[in-house]
Amino acid sequence: MTASPDDRSSGFASPPCFLHEVDPEFGVAAVDPQQATDVARWRAAERKRLIAARLAMPTDVRATYGARIATTLAEAVGNPSGVIVSAYWPFRGEPDLRDLMARLVAGGGRIALPVVVEKGRPLAFRTWRPGDPLARGVWNIPIPEAGEEVVPDIVLAPVVGFDPDGYRLGYGGGFFDRTLAAARPRPRVFGVGYAAQAIATIFPQPHDIPMDRVVTEAGATNSRAGPD
Secondary structure, eight states, rough: OOOGGGGGGGOOOOOOOOSSOOOOOGGGOOOHHHHHHHHHHHHHHHHHHHHHHHEEEOOHHHHHHHHHHHHHHHHHHOTTTTTTTEEOOOOOOOOOOHHHEEEEEEEOOOEEEEEESTTTSSOEEEOOOOTSSEEEEEGGGGEESSBOOOOEEEEEEEOOEETTOOEEEEEESSSHHHHHOOOOOEEEEEEOOOOGGBSSSOOTTOOOOOEEEEEEETTTEOOSSOOO
């Protein structure tokens, strides 16, 4: 496995993930402006704390945890033949799933990587195989230079934090929620992170959409708010 991008100055990033605004296109209920401001401030501070703690984790520990997470995810996916799995490129200490991606492809599955099409719009998903060239997309997110646009069956979404109801604290851009709100049919969504990233609540707002499961080095946890 190659070195994690956070251990070198690659500049690559995973997609940011949570709204700071209400998007009327998806029928999101209005919220109290002061409450929204307070939640946004709290999330920004919590995001900073959790990312710093993740980066402070020794590289070898992250690698060990990442291998455990990959094993659990492989079991959750099951037979990958014909299954489209959206994964991600590791960033700032996120679990590195590139070996898992290669294993899924070897088993007949297809891997897609998320692509930011435009600010304020859902993500697109473009197929990629290990060895295919990557380009720098919006905000230096690595995206396939060429690949078919597909609808994933399963989305592996890295988390900054997560709560017992399966709500995800991401990087603050809103793409994750927009994507799930627009997805028909909705894919199965597995949050991916470390057990230490668990928090009591993200103070979910009307636009927040829970994940189906959260997978850490300690195993998989079903969402209390989302489907099994």
